[in-house]
Amino acid sequence: MNTDLSLAQNHAFQLSRALMVPVTLFRSGDEFGVLPSDELDDEDDLEIVHEFHPWPAH
Numbered sequence: 001m002n003t004d005l006s007l008a009q010n011h012a013f014q015l016s017r018a019l020m021v022p023v024t025l026f027r028s029g030d031e032f033g034v035l036p037s038d039e040l041d042d043e044d045d046l047e048i049v050h051e052f053h054p055w056p057a058h
Contacts, residue, residue: 008032016052025049
């Protein structure tokens with residue numbers, strides 16, 4: 001696994017837990033980014049990698 005992706009996933013998970021909101025990890029070009037999921041728009045030209053939730057799945 002790419003170390004940049006691994007680092008981005010770790011930070012996204014930690015941010016989700018700290019904010020207690022779902023966050024989305026995305027790729028734009030060669031870069032990764034994270035935003036609270038409710039701040040993303042369908043018109044954004046982003047490749048969604050994963051959405052992290054702060055609460056455990058049932």
